[in-house]
Amino acid sequence: MQPFTLQEVKVTDGLFKNAQDVDLKYILALNPDKLLAPYLIDAGLSEKAPRYGNWESSGLDGHIGGHYLSALAMMYASTGNSETKKRLDYMVDQLAQCQVKNGNGYVGGIPQGKVFWERVHKGDIDGSSFGLNNTWVPLYNIHKLFAGLRDAYEYAGNQQAKQVLIGLGDWFVELIKPLSDEQIQKVLRTEHGGINETFADLYVLTKDKKYLETAQRISHRAILEPLLAHQDKLTGLHANTQIPKVIGFEKIASLTGRKDWSEAAMYFWQNVSQTRSVAFGGNSVREHFNPTTDFSQVLRSNQGPETCNSFNMLRLSKALFLDKNDVSYVDFYERTMYNHILSSQHPEKGGFVYFTPIRPNHYRVYSQPETSMWCCVGSGIENHTKYGELIYSHSANDLFVNLFIPSTVNWTDRKVQLTQRTEFPYQNQSELVVSTTKPQEFSLNIRYPKWAENLEVLVNGKAQAVTGKPASYVAINRKWKSGDKVTVRFKTSTRLEYLPDGSNWAAFVNGPIVLAAKTSTADLKGLFADDSRMGHETKGKLYPITNAYALVGEPTTYLNRLKPANNLQFNLDSLTLQPFYEVHDARYQMYFQTFSQASFDEQKARLKQQEAEALALEAISVDKINCGEQQPEVDHQYKGEKSESGYDDEQFWRRTRSFIAYQLQNKNRTGKYIDIRALETITPDAIQFLINEKPAEVLSTKGKTIRLKADDSEVITLIIKAQNGTNTPRFHQIRLVTN
The missing domain is CATH 2.60.40 (Immunoglobulin-like)
Structure with missing residues (x-):
């Protein structure tokens, strides 16, 4: 099975043509010189415009620039738009000048990149899931440039991009040459995108075996080996960290004949698409894989499935389809493309969605060109350029x-x-x-x-x-x-599709189209994101789940309640169900609980109490950190040494043998106390707590919790130090509360 090039397929009308056109406007609203600034700064060249803010100036500098190359290349291939080609050629030329100035093949926008890479070259490696030597996912960042240069050549025929890519690849091969396999695997503990795939692509471009050898050497064994054994070790892992690695496993398998690696990719795809994905094709809660037997966290959270995950699951589905010629991959691809990818861009105003909650009566946030530089903006500008790839x-x-x-x-x-x-x-x-x-x-x-x-x-x-x-x-x-x-x-019909955990939550699906109902337009706080660090997350009120519409009665009656109203619209009592991709600028309900009358009465009383307790805790919380989770830690400027994180008993944690530090935002200085919870007993004598560099006042300790007196300032830096080099307890959550 062979794909057609994007030049050979033109989307001519309808939903996807509109999405492509809206994306083109967003792409052209971005300033190439601002995206290039981190690269010019690092190379010691004069910037032509100040770099963007948000994630582009807080540690992930340059990552959108790599995505932008890919988006320009694919949009040009899909539409022939001359401005996208002009911008692409300009950016590649500027990157080539940075590479020449650096003198060793390197080009990148990572802050203090030369110092950072020299430490790695010397084997000085201290990393966690998202921080390597206290630098935010540097290999993930540079992978976007690798992929962007590849796409500039592959989709738009830019020969200079190929030369810059080869130079960058040669630099990386030399960078890791002194490292042992053990050291490389230590580096790979930190999120690194699909960098193994791009080295496999370099082999395809050049036929130089050193790139294919490098691709295999930088494949993460901690993920690969359980998949080879068909073991599910995914629960609790940062989801989008893993998916690009598996795309690389499949690419390497196709080039080496490693059937076991390809079977590992198939096992991963089957696991994620069939047991970890919700109706619209997305997966994860707060960016992590939830237990396959429990989707309750996904239902409760305002941080539902992440769009980047589906971006990469589509890439994996396409690769497996072309390799295996199995149409099942297209069924999942279609479902995810219509319901998650298409819905993740505002169809009129533009802007991309990071989290798509399935929590009833909640909503999504859309990016804006000048304020939002999240990962899902990077993949978002790519998503809508390539709808012709698998028609x-x-x-x-x-x-x-x-x-x-x-x-x-x-x-x-x-x-x-x-x-x-x-x-x-x-x-x-x-x-x-x-x-x-x-x-x-x-x-x-x-x-x-x-x-x-x-x-x-x-x-x-x-x-x-x-x-x-x-x-x-x-x-x-x-x-x-x-x-x-x-x-x-x-012919199609509407059916109920239950969550994979076997719970009583179900979505209405007609053919491949997931239906949802607009429920309210109240309190859509932050609907279009500002430039704040957490601008991608909703700020509006969480409505009690117990107030959501439920299906009560005999299961045979649930579907009978739908009354056709219009084309793909159905009345459900006072609600109107319609394709989810049509639902924007509103709160919505996609999943509905199903009950017998007796179970409804019992469940509602129990859930009401749980919900009241949870909402009461949120009401007194000024800020909180879920320790060991990637985005909450990044959002709170995590730093640390000799630290590790993990996931046990369905709870994330972080501990240290040296120190860990976070910044909490004390909005309006209303926070009075810092409550810290661990998975083991906290012994204050064995740990030192500092607040804004001063010893913290411990107000109370009770087993696995400790309360500190908060500093009366807008930003509170909390440092936790281990004593005598022994491990601290596994800290689970830190909350700044009013009482």
Whole structure:
């Protein structure tokens, strides 16, 4: 199975064409000189504009620039827009000048990059899941540049990008040459994106085996080995840290014939897509994999599935589909693309979503070009440039229609063009018109989706025998001539799809389309993000889950309550269900609890008490840190030495043999106390607590908790020091509270 290039496929109308156009406006609203500034600063060259703020000036400097290269390249390939090509060529040239100035092949925007990389080269390595030598995910950061340069060459044909990429690759090979395999695996404990994949790509570009050897050497064994054994060790891990590594495993397998590595990637995909993903295809809570047997955290949190995860799951799905020719990968790809990716961009105003909560009556936050430099902005500007990548594919002699999206494909090798006209999902049919310079024989293979209840295929109005079954292809082999028209029709219905944990929460799904209801437009605080460190997270009130609409009665009656209202719209009592990708600027409900009457009465009373306790604690909390979780620690300027983090008994933690430090924000100076909770007993005599560099006043200790008196300042720096080099307890959570 082979993909078509983005140049060969054009999205012509409908939802995805609109998303592409909106994304183009956002891309052009960004300033290339601001994105280049971190690279120029690090190379000692004069910046042409000040760098962006937010994540681009707080440690992850330069990461959006790498994504921007990819977005420009793919948008140019998809649309032919001349401005995207002009900007791409300019940025690559500027990066090449930085590389020349550095003199050793290196180019990067990482703060104090030269000092940092020299420490790594010498084997001075102290890292955790997101910090390496107290630098925020530096390999993840530089991976975006590797990928951007690759895409500039692969999609837009920029030869200079290829040369800069090779120079950067050679620098990295030399950088890690003195390191032992053990030291490299220590480096790889810190999030590093899919850097193993980009070295496999360098091998494809150059056929130099040193790159393929490097790709294997920088593959993270702690993740690979359980997957090779088909062991699920994913719960509690930072989700998007793992997915790009697995894309690399699959790429390396395709180049080396390592069948076991490919099977490991397939096992991972199966595990995440079938047991860890919600109805719209996304996964994770607060960026981490939740237990497969318990999605309650996902339901409660305002930090639901992260868009970056789905960006990478689509890349993995595409790679496995092309390798295995298994249409099941396309079923997941389609579901995630329509429901998560499409919904993650505001369809009119633009802006990208970081977290998509499934908590009932909550909402999402959208980025803005000048304020928001999150990871999901980087992947977001890429997401909507490449909708043409998998609508069609081909083998040597056959053409495959994988998705029902208005588009044209030029099968250059066969001098065949296929035009698809469809209003799917609002209309359950698609028309395909063949154009060819001369009649020729080949098979046109039409995907029979897993969700379709039946499939009809007509050629020039004549019904064809359909021998395929759902999650396969229907092949039509004939001598095709210009003007031949294929009509595809299918039936869909609405069904309830329960969460993978077997709980009583379910979503309404019609065909591949997840339905949701707008519930309110009240208190949409921070709907369009400011430039604050936590601007990507909702600030509005959490409404009690017990107040959400529930389905009560016999299970056979649940679906009968839906009354068709309009095209893909249904009334559910006072609610109107519609495609989730249409729901914006509002609170919504996607998941509904299902009960018998008796269980409803019992459950509601119990949940009401739990919810009241949780909301009461949030009400007195001024700031909080979930220790050991990547984003909360980054957001609170974590620093530390000889520290490690983990996940035990469904709780994250961090401990140290030296020190750890955080900054808490004491808004309006209302916080009076700092409550610290650990997974073991806290012995104050064995630990030193400092608040703004002064010994903290311990007000009380009780087993696994300790209360300190807070400093009366807007920013509170908390330092926890171990005594005599022994491990502290595993700290779980730190809260700044009013009483």
